[in-house]
Amino acid sequence: MSFVIIPYSIGFLYNLLLKRIIAVEDTFKKTLFLFLAVEDLETLTKKIDQKLRTLTRHEHVHLTDRGNSAIFLAMHIAKKMNPKADILIPDQGGWFSYKGYPQFFGFNIVEVKTDYGIIDLKDLKRKAKTGSCFIFSSFAGYFAEQPLRKIKTICKKAGCLMIEDASGAIGDTKLCNGNYSDIIVGSFGKWKPVECGYGGWISVKSKEYFDVAQEALSITKVHPQFYREIGEALKNNKFKKLLALQNTVKQELKDFEVLHRDSRGLNVVVKFDPRVLAYCIEKKYPYVLCPSYIRVNERAVSIELKRLSF
Numbered sequence: 001m002s003f004v005i006i007p008y009s010i011g012f013l014y015n016l017l018l019k020r021i022i023a024v025e026d027t028f029k030k031t032l033f034l035f036l037a038v039e040d041l042e043t044l045t046k047k048i049d050q051k052l053r054t055l056t057r058h059e060h061v062h063l064t065d066r067g068n069s070a071i072f073l074a075m076h077i078a079k080k081m082n083p084k085a086d087i088l089i090p091d092q093g094g095w096f097s098y099k100g101y102p103q104f105f106g107f108n109i110v111e112v113k114t115d116y117g118i119i120d121l122k123d124l125k126r127k128a129k130t131g132s133c134f135i136f137s138s139f140a141g142y143f144a145e146q147p148l149r150k151i152k153t154i155c156k157k158a159g160c161l162m163i164e165d166a167s168g169a170i171g172d173t174k175l176c177n178g179n180y181s182d183i184i185v186g187s188f189g190k191w192k193p194v195e196c197g198y199g200g201w202i203s204v205k206s207k208e209y210f211d212v213a214q215e216a217l218s219i220t221k222v223h224p225q226f227y228r229e230i231g232e233a234l235k236n237n238k239f240k241k242l243l244a245l246q247n248t249v250k251q252e253l254k255d256f257e258v259l260h261r262d263s264r265g266l267n268v269v270v271k272f273d274p275r276v277l278a279y280c281i282e283k284k285y286p287y288v289l290c291p292s293y294i295r296v297n298e299r300a301v302s303i304e305l306k307r308l309s310f
């Protein structure tokens with residue numbers, strides 16, 4: 001009898017011990033994995049923040065859940081830092097929230113004249129003195145480059161903060177430029193050159209700007225997991241490919257009235273002609289019809305190259 005029981009007991013004890021060892025090993029592995037993952041995320045967060053500093057040439061950056069939150073934050077900062085009555089926005093080539101959000105801060109909206117989205121510097125000069133801030137897109141309607149340095153000279157002289165919406169220009173060495181802009185905002189949402197499906201950022205030239213908006217900044221803080229996704233999206237920036245494609249399309253449309261033909265941009269905007277629609281259909285290019293505040297106040301076709309995936 002004992003011949004049977006002894007081997008059985010040894011086998012049982014052996015199995016029990018093995019299970020314990022495996023369980024301890026598992027716990028150890030899980031702890032190690034968690035430790036490494038947290039470490040990794042911290043390193044990644046620092047890396048992305050640094051990348052955004054380089055891209056914006058601003059020392060202080062903050063990621064948001066979307067571009068609109070960044071725009072809201074920028075207006076909040078402008079109100080606190082420079083409490084004047086007006087907010088200046090372009091009369092076309094802007095974004096919807098430039099018109100929608102100022103009411104939350106009691107700003108009076110003043111539209112600056114443009115030449116199909118490109119800022120009329122004389123009109124800006126006339127209006128900037130009473131402006132708390134001027135918000136505009138680096139590329140008017142994603143299709144024509146703004147004269148950033150000249151805008152800066154006027155805003156600085158008038159004491160009006162310059163807020164650049166660089167949703168379409170992140171990665172450009174000339175635009176998205178914290179040497180000129182006091183605040184830069186942008187979106188990483190759908191159809192943007194840096195396309196993550198969601199997310200945005202705000203960057204500022206002085207720490208004081210973030211100090212006055214600490215509570216609002218904490219409300220808009222993103223989950224650290226976002227850093228993993230945005231890292232990939234930044235690597236796949238479509239910006240340069242879109243600049244090149246814009247050139248090709250403008251050449252192909254040499255017999256049409258392309259607005260700001262000589263200006264760099266991502267989209268191509270052409271005065272309305274049914275043949276342009278046929279061209280878009282043939283090439284499978286998405287397009288939207290104007291007039292539209294976010295492109296031009298003109299009967300035109302905006303060829304939305306920025307929506308393409310490469």
Ligand SMILES: Cc1ncc(COP(=O)(O)O)c(C=O)c1O
Nearest residue numbers: 066067068095137165167187189
């Ligand atoms: C120029 C510009 N600014 C801001 C936004 C808002 O970004 P989001 O949709 O991430 O809030 C958009 C969105 O398309 C945009 O095109």
